[in-house]
Amino acid sequence: MKTSLNQQEIDNFSKDSAHWWDVDGPFAPLHKLNPTRMHYIKEQIVQHYDLEQKKNFAPLSPLKGLTVADIGCGGGLVSESLARMGAQTCGLDADTNAINVARNHANEQDLKINYQNCTAEDFLNQDKTRFDVVCALEIIEHVDNPDFFVETVLGLVKPGGLLILSTLNRTIKSAALGIFAAEYILGLVPKGTHTHSKFMKPSEIGALLRQNDAHCVDVTGLKYSVKDNDFTLDKKDLSVNYFITAQRT
Numbered sequence: 001m002k003t004s005l006n007q008q009e010i011d012n013f014s015k016d017s018a019h020w021w022d023v024d025g026p027f028a029p030l031h032k033l034n035p036t037r038m039h040y041i042k043e044q045i046v047q048h049y050d051l052e053q054k055k056n057f058a059p060l061s062p063l064k065g066l067t068v069a070d071i072g073c074g075g076g077l078v079s080e081s082l083a084r085m086g087a088q089t090c091g092l093d094a095d096t097n098a099i100n101v102a103r104n105h106a107n108e109q110d111l112k113i114n115y116q117n118c119t120a121e122d123f124l125n126q127d128k129t130r131f132d133v134v135c136a137l138e139i140i141e142h143v144d145n146p147d148f149f150v151e152t153v154l155g156l157v158k159p160g161g162l163l164i165l166s167t168l169n170r171t172i173k174s175a176a177l178g179i180f181a182a183e184y185i186l187g188l189v190p191k192g193t194h195t196h197s198k199f200m201k202p203s204e205i206g207a208l209l210r211q212n213d214a215h216c217v218d219v220t221g222l223k224y225s226v227k228d229n230d231f232t233l234d235k236k237d238l239s240v241n242y243f244i245t246a247q248r249t
Helices: 007-014 028-048 077-084 096-108 120-126 146-155 172-185 202-211
Strands: 067-071 088-092 114-116 131-137 157-168 214-225 230-234 241-248
Touching (some): 028 157, 028 214, 028 241, 077 088, 077 131, 157 202, 202 214
Parallel strands (some): 088 114
Antiparallel strands (some): 214 230, 214 241
């Protein structure tokens, strides 16, 4: 049976899963990144569904009434942010340790999140639930069969709904900054986290989207500033990290 699961990648992350919510631990860059990526996600969803024009729109819970899946949710950083914005949230991850951490932390925060310890394809085959929005952030570069992965996650999106991905571009600059600098010089992420050959260009993901009845509605770059120790969005620079949002047609 075809699968997107790469057990070596799961094992690599699983060894640090107990530290998902340690802001100074191995997942510190994701904590630093989270406000910026949640801003992007919220803006894409609010714009797509024209939520600000609805009578029940509330700035503090702008995603109320929507169903969202977080694929490769890890310890729940994005899932909890989505839930706090009012979304009915489901988090999927093949790492048992990460899911246990996510469940425990959500319970401590009194957040109702449906966490499932499974791959996206397992969920697609076993559950009929489909979502208004599916997020697959920093995961496609860690799976096997990315073409199958894109097909699968789009299968979880309701017709007319959104898929939001983020990943690293396959460029010389991403090798220099996303791997050499981030892993070996600055120590932002553990050594061996990324494999440059598994990075995908926006055009490659765009082609996979079109093959699966979806079209790209936005591509935005993500830049890290060593000086400011912060992440910013950049429409023009996709050379290292980027987001891509697609609508299932």
